[in-house]
Amino acid sequence: MSDAEHSPGFAAGLEIRREVMGDDFVERAFDRARGTDSEELQEFVTEHAWGAVWSRPGLDRRSRSLLNLGMLIALRAENELRGHVRGALRNGVTRTEIVESVIHCGAYCGAPAALAAMRVVQEVLETELGPLPNSE
Numbered sequence: 001m002s003d004a005e006h007s008p009g010f011a012a013g014l015e016i017r018r019e020v021m022g023d024d025f026v027e028r029a030f031d032r033a034r035g036t037d038s039e040e041l042q043e044f045v046t047e048h049a050w051g052a053v054w055s056r057p058g059l060d061r062r063s064r065s066l067l068n069l070g071m072l073i074a075l076r077a078e079n080e081l082r083g084h085v086r087g088a089l090r091n092g093v094t095r096t097e098i099v100e101s102v103i104h105c106g107a108y109c110g111a112p113a114a115l116a117a118m119r120v121v122q123e124v125l126e127t128e129l130g131p132l133p134n135s136e
Contacts, residue, residue, distance in 0.1 A: 013051025
């Protein structure tokens, strides 16, 4: 679909998606899908999830990021979780809050979901923020 064929919702969604997930993440998602059966799904998600849902005024982006972390942990969607941990950091969620979210989900979603999520979270936090400072 050309830019002229995209709806205003797609344009708004693309802007929000880039701000939250980062340009590189979004470009890679579209590049992987270009010319495949997945291309239309990328456009749909951008228009409807990012354009229609993330643009609603009832929650700020920080709150939406925390909700996404919880839902992705519950769904055991570790591949999606990686990008949303980075997005949560961009939206002002702290390292401590991300870790606490995983622990909180562990109580409600189970230890296997929390342990799988923590492996992803730890990798992203160390890449983005570096290792925890030595507490000694």
